[in-house]
Amino acid sequence: MMLLQDWFMFGISLKDWLHALLATVISFLIMDLLTRFVMRVMKRRMSVLHLITKRRLDEVIVGTLAGTKRFLLLLLSILIGLNTLSLPAMVELRLSQLGIILIGIQIAIWLNRGINTWMEKVVDPEVDPELRNAATTTTMVFLLRIAVMFTVLLAVLANLGVNITAFVASLGIGGIAVAFALQAILSDLFASLSIGLDKPFEVGDFIVVDDLLGTVEYVGIRTTRLRSLSGEQLVRSNTELLKSPIRNYKRMSERRVLFNFGITHDTPVDKIAELSATVRKIIEDAPSTRYDRAHFVRIGPSSLEFEVVYYLLSREYTVYMDVQQHINLELMRACAERGIVFAHPTTTLHVPSEVHLSTRPNLADAARRKSANA
Structure with a gap:
């Protein structure tokens, strides 16, 4: 027993080394178990409240604590154990500085993991990670990482x-x-x-x-x-x-479609009035459409012009083209059945059948004859 009490290592007794080892083990167990306990509690809280509300903050906390490095906790525990010993002032200063560096590294890792989890769970929670x-x-x-690392570095240096x-x-x-x-x-x-x-x-x-x-x-x-x-x-x-x-x-939930067509001027009035109702039925029977209006809007120089508006209940361009083609074909069939002809740009030139010669006297000839008689 006397040999053990008198045994020294670097001027420190074996008893003090054993106390330092015990402090190291206790410190590591406390920090490791505390971290695991907090994560377990937050995960249980998330599982209980998940059906009620989405706890994004809890997910960020769990993701941040998941970045805890056990080897850094072990090194910090060793430093805590060494601080229980009577060491030279210079050694204690260096150990204190090393502890600050280790704490800064762990804080930087936590903040980095917290930023990643925040981006995934809060900023774009519903977006596929491959399409973020x-x-x-x-x-x-x-x-954010540059700002965090720079801040931690300045704090450690200070x-x-x-x-x-x-x-x-x-x-x-x-x-x-x-x-x-x-x-x-x-x-x-x-x-x-x-x-x-x-x-x-x-x-x-x-x-x-x-x-x-x-x-x-x-x-x-x-x-x-x-x-x-x-x-x-x-x-x-x-x-x-x-x-x-x-x-x-x-991001377009539906597409508003406007198109025009014209028919010839010699179309009977009753067929013009009937055509709007025909267009409405064609659009309402088409798939994925909501009818808005169809009107005879103006008498153009070469056609009677109609304006039609409907909504396509899809944002896909291919669906729009398929539906518009279906409407165009049905409109052509309906017009052909009723004897309605689509108009195209034309110009009609009206030429008079008779040419009337002017009987107005020529003033120049009259003046010439008058001067000759004089």
Whole structure:
């Protein structure tokens, strides 16, 4: 027993080392069990309340705690155990600094996992991960991660005794210079962030912008890429894209269709009045349509013009073309059965049958005869 009490390692007795080991084990068990307990409670809470409401915050907390690294907890526990020993002041300072670094690393991991879970569960909870807006998953996450890492780094350096005031000031001056040099790139970057937050369109949407139309394939930090109907890829900068009106056809719940047709002027009045009701029946019998109106709107120079409006209860362009073709064919059959002829641009020239010669005296000849007689 005396040998054990007199045994030293680095000037510390074996008894103190055993106390430090016991403190390390207890610290690790407490931190590990506490983390597991909180996660278990939050998961049970989520399973109970899932049928009542969607607890997005609980999912974010669970996702954040899932980023706990046990080896970091073990290292922190070892540092706690070493702090129970009587160590030189310089060693205690270095251990304290190492503890701050380990805590900063774990906080950065937690925040990173929390950002990822927040983006998945809160920002786009109903969107297929493969079709998520690339601007959201790249630009927004990238900026948030940079901000988090930079903040954690400054906090760690400040706790280590580093004067970060001059460092932050130099970064501010350098940031201004970089902002002027990269003005166009930063403009596209923030435009990408605006697309990710405001979501005027997402990957998979069919949009029309000025003379460009196509399906959105990718929204990047600088450009957005569309796949046109003819197959080629169209690339446009995010800044220029947001400056123009954007028509998003995928978010259209129904399509309003207006079309016109004309019949000849010699059509009897009773058949003109009957034609509006015929068009209405054709549209109401067509699939996926809601009739709005059909009117004889004007007497044109070469036709009697009708205007028809109906709603297609589908956003698919192919369905629209199929329905419009069906309506056109039925309208042609109905007009043929009633002897109604569709008009086409014509010009009628009316030429008089008789030419009347003028009997008005020629004033020049009369003046000439008068001068000759004189």
